[in-house]
Structure formats: structure tokens, C-alpha cells
Amino acid sequence: xxxxxxxxxxxxxxxxxxxxxxxxxxxxxxxxxxxxxxxxxxxxxxxxxxxxxxxxxxxxxxxxxxxxxxxxxxxxxxxxxxxxxxxxxxxxxxxxxxxxxxxxxxxxxxx
Amino acid sequence: xxxxxxxxxxxxxxxxxxxxxxxxxxxxxxxxxxxxxxxxxxxxxxxxxxxxxxxxxxxxxxxxxxxxxxxxxxxxxxxxxxxxxxxxxxxxxxxxxxxxxxxxxxxxxxxxxxx
Numbered sequence: 001x002x003x004x005x006x007x008x009x010x011x012x013x014x015x016x017x018x019x020x021x022x023x024x025x026x027x028x029x030x031x032x033x034x035x036x037x038x039x040x041x042x043x044x045x046x047x048x049x050x051x052x053x054x055x056x057x058x059x060x061x062x063x064x065x066x067x068x069x070x071x072x073x074x075x076x077x078x079x080x081x082x083x084x085x086x087x088x089x090x091x092x093x094x095x096x097x098x099x100x101x102x103x104x105x106x107x108x109x110x111x
Numbered sequence: 112x113x114x115x116x117x118x119x120x121x122x123x124x125x126x127x128x129x130x131x132x133x134x135x136x137x138x139x140x141x142x143x144x145x146x147x148x149x150x151x152x153x154x155x156x157x158x159x160x161x162x163x164x165x166x167x168x169x170x171x172x173x174x175x176x177x178x179x180x181x182x183x184x185x186x187x188x189x190x191x192x193x194x195x196x197x198x199x200x201x202x203x204x205x206x207x208x209x210x211x212x213x214x215x216x217x218x219x220x221x222x223x224x225x226x
Contacts, residue, residue, distance in 0.1 A: 042217040
């Protein structure tokens, strides 16, 4: 079945540093979405990427969709303690509105 | 808007008991999703509905699990009989599905503990 792999599973980041999490799929995606889940909370939608090579920014977060639409990345600059949480990518194929979530990258920030 | 509402927020029950989880989607949304989240298995889609009709229940673990959506504003997920391995956080999410966008809005979840 469809699978989306996220790496790394865990990311320990010093406050102020940058980091990147990656999402890879074995199939071509119609779009990819990113969600953030704070500890004890629920996933919250961040962004959707649709076009090949698309890059979108939200303040310190930069999201990119690969040219082949099989991978995506989330880059966070100048990490803050508010960035703590688990970041999920979720893939959606052309065959409907089902989302398949990756395993997530759990981010811990050291002050 | 109140967002997706789930009840109860916490449920502790004994093995063999029936458990019913409830969800009220965001008004106007036409898709509803049930997920289960555990440390071992991550976030898994159990079943989803479009316009109150079940579309894909391939994620439902076994016959002990059933889900219904009798109308656009209510859905239930039932486990009967419950087992300790069913302990997890169960999320309901809703969305308005059109051709290329499907942002899902998650409820706060129900934390289920089966003893």
C-alpha cells in the first residue's frame, strides 16, 4: 500500500538553530499536507503543497514539494521553544480525499 | 465556530466492555474521518465517510470495531468488546472536500484506556 516515510523520527535542536525534516513517498502525489501536533494536543493543519517544485513560507517555516512530487521537506530557521511538537506530512493521491500520514518527526528544543 | 467536538475526552473501561466514542464535525463539512494514535503505530486512519456514506473502512482493525454516521452532524465509533490493546487516543476529523483541497480539522481526541 501507499506509504510515506518521514526522517528523522526525532530531532533534538538547540534553540536558535535550523533544522529540516523530510518526507518521501514511493508514489507520485496529487498533493502533500503538513500538520503540527503539540504535546498532548491534536494535529493542526499547517499547509498544503500542490504544484511540482512548489515552495511556500510561513514566517520561519519553509515548505517545499519535490519536482517529481514524490518528496517534500519542512525547514525551520532559528528554532524556538514554541516549535516543540511532532510534525507530520500527509499524502493524498488522486483517488479521493483519504490522507495517509507519515510517522512524524518529533522535535525537542533545548533552551 | 466550535470546531470538531468529541466526547468523552477520557474513557477508562475494563476489558470486555462496550465503548462508544462520539464526534460532531464542523457544520458544513462533508467528510468525516476516524483515526487512532499510539506510540507504536502512529496515526492510523480507521474509516472515513463522504456525505455520511462510508468510503474506506480498510483501517478498521477487526469486527469488534464499527462506525456509523446517521446524519451530517454526528458520528460514532464503537468497540465491542474492548481489549487492552485498543488503548489509544482516537481522533475524529472533518473536512469540506472539493476537487483539490481537503484540509482536515481534528477534534481534541478521546483518550481510551482499557484495563
